[in-house]
Every structure is written in C-alpha cells, then in structure tokens.
Amino acid sequence: MTDDDARLAAFFAASEPPARDLAFSAEVMEAIARARFQWETARLGLFSLVGGLVLWAVWPSLAPALAQIGGGLAPAGAALVATAAVLLLADGRAMPILGLRS
Amino acid sequence: MNPAALDATLIRAAQGGSEEAFARLVDRHQQALRGFLRRACGNWALADDLAQEALLTAWSRIDRLDEDANVRAWFCGIGYNKCLTELRSGRRARRREADYQSSDQRSPGVAPEDRLALEQAMAALPLEQRAVVALCLAAEFSHADAADALGLPLGTVKSHVTRGRARLMEALGARDDGR
Numbered sequence: 590m591t592d593d594d595a596r597l598a599a600f601f602a603a604s605e606p607p608a609r610d611l612a613f614s615a616e617v618m619e620a621i622a623r624a625r626f627q628w629e630t631a632r633l634g635l636f637s638l639v640g641g642l643v644l645w646a647v648w649p650s651l652a653p654a655l656a657q658i659g660g661g662l663a664p665a666g667a668a669l670v671a672t673a674a675v676l677l678l679a680d681g682r683a684m685p686i687l688g689l690r691s
Numbered sequence: 692m693n694p695a696a697l698d699a700t701l702i703r704a705a706q707g708g709s710e711e712a713f714a715r716l717v718d719r720h721q722q723a724l725r726g727f728l729r730r731a732c733g734n735w736a737l738a739d740d741l742a743q744e745a746l747l748t749a750w751s752r753i754d755r756l757d758e759d760a761n762v763r764a765w766f767c768g769i770g771y772n773k774c775l776t777e778l779r780s781g782r783r784a785r786r787r788e789a790d791y792q793s794s795d796q797r798s799p800g801v802a803p804e805d806r807l808a809l810e811q812a813m814a815a816l817p818l819e820q821r822a823v824v825a826l827c828l829a830a831e832f833s834h835a836d837a838a839d840a841l842g843l844p845l846g847t848v849k850s851h852v853t854r855g856r857a858r859l860m861e862a863l864g865a866r867d868d869g870r
Contacts, residue, residue, distance in 0.1 A: 593863045599801050600809045601829035604735075606725040613725070613739065614718050617746045618710065624747060 699758045706754050713753065716762055717746055723830055724766045730825035732774050733814055741777060745770035764832070764840035771822055771841055778818060805863065812862035816855055819843070823851035824859070
C-alpha cells in the first residue's frame with residue numbers, strides 16, 4: 590500500500606459509523622412502528638368509511654326488516670347476555686375486574 | 692452460522708412479519724449503509740436521515756427480497772435512490788451546508804489538509820461516480836455487488852472506480868506538490 594493509499598483509507602475510515610449503534614437501530618424500529626400504526630389506522634378508517642357508506646345505502650331496505658325481527662329477538666338477546674354474564678362470573682375472571690374478589 | 696445464511700434466516704423471518712428479525716438486519720448492516728451514504732452525499736446528518744428512510748422503505752418491500760440476496764447491497768441500492776432524489780430536489784440544502792461547515796471536528800485520524808483536499812475531490816465527482824467510489828474503494832464492495840446495488844452496468848462501475856480513484860489520488864498529489 591502506498592502512502593497515498595493509506596491516506597485515502599484513513600480518510601474513508603474517518604467517516605465510518607460505529608459497527609453497532611443501538612440508538613440508530615432503535616430510531617429505525619420506532620419509525621417502522623409509527624408507519625405501521627399509521628397504516629393500520631388508515632386501513633381501519635377506510636373500512637369504517639366503506640362500512641358506513643354501505644349501511645347508509647342499504648338502510649332504507651334494511652330498517653323495516655330489522656324492526657320486524659327485532660321485537661322477536663329481544664327476549665333471546667337478553668337471555669344470551671344474561672347467560673354470558675353468569676358464565677363470566679362463574680369462570681372467575683370477571684370477579685377481580687368487578688372488584689368482587691382480589 | 693455464516694453471515695449469508697444468517698441473513699437468509701433473518702430475511703425469511705422478517706418476511707413472515709418479525710420486526711425483531713428486521714431489527715437484527717438493521718443492526719448488522721446499518722454501518723455499511725450509513726457509511727456509504729455519508730460518503731455519497733457528503734453530509735452525515737442527511738446521510739442518517741436518508742438511511743432511516745431507506746430502511747423504512749426496505750421494511751415495506753421486504754417481501755420482494757430473495758432469501759439469498761445481498762442485504763447490504765440491497766439496502767445501499769435503496770439508500771442511493773433516496774440520495775439521488777434528495778440531492779436532485781435540493782431539500783434540506785441549508786442544513787447540509789451547515790453540516791459541511793462543522794465537518795472539521797470529525798476526522799481525528801486524518802491530516803486536516805488531506806481531509807479538505809479529499810472532501811473537495813469527492814464533492815467534485817459526479818454523484819454516480821462518487822457512489823461507486825464510496826462502495827468499491829471505501830466499503831470494499833466487489834464491482835459486481837456495486838453494479839447490482841446501484842443498477843449500473845459492470846463496465847461503468849469499473850470505469851468509475853478507475854477514474855474516481857485517479858481523481859482522489861490526484862487531489863492528494865496536488866496537495867503534496869503544493870507543499
């Protein structure tokens with residue numbers, strides 16, 4: 590290696606970043622997490638918008654049908670909710686949440 | 692496990708959605724990518740911004756990468772495109788200038804005159820040639836890997852290496868002559 594080669598190598602070596610840079614890697618992963626969150630939020634927003642538009646479009650024909658079957662399903666719905674509540678309480682997982690058991 | 696096999700394993704895992712695997716790829720190759728961008732754009736803060744953007748793009752395109760691909764070259768290729776776009780657009784130019792002015796602090800192992808002469812010579816090279824020099828002379832990429840990373844024909848890379856090296860040596864020689 591000539592002297593000029595060594596000087597050139599030293600010049601390049603001076604701009605070499607550290608082999609490990611946890612701060613930089615963490616910043617990159619944070620940026621990725623942010624981008625993923627923004628993407629998920631935008632996706633869910635779009636789904637909600639499309640769902641709302643579809644519901645708005647079909648509501649005139651859906652409303653009478655729902656009103657018709659709603660009356661008949663109400664007792665069954667109430668029974669289902671009551672059963673679910675009993676099962677949760679019996680399982681014990683809901684007790685601490687409700688403050689009934691620590 | 693050899694580095695290429697480890698990269699292949701990490702690529703597979705990252706393609707399956709593992710952010711941890713991608714984080715390890717970042718950790719393994721950030722030095723090469725940032726070093727390349729520092730030399731290609733001549734500005735460290737801008738280079739780190741571009742490296743981060745390049746890695747974000749890489750994450751979004753990881754499913755397009757072959758398992759046996761050269762990750763380092765792939766990252767540098769994406770970084771080069773970011774650099775091209777950035778330097779052409781001229782955004783953040785003011786900050787870039789400020790960074791050049793503060794660059795005296797950061798080359799402890801190099802004679803200030805050498806640093807100045809080589810920085811000027813690097814800045815005077817066309818961007819494409821500078822990128823080739825940064826990969827082949829500074830980061831020891833093979834000509835084929837550099838051609839692959841930058842999307843250039845192999846012959847162009849070889850000629851850029853020869854001419855770029857000559858220009859840098861000329862800068863050092865001219866400085867010596869002026870002593």
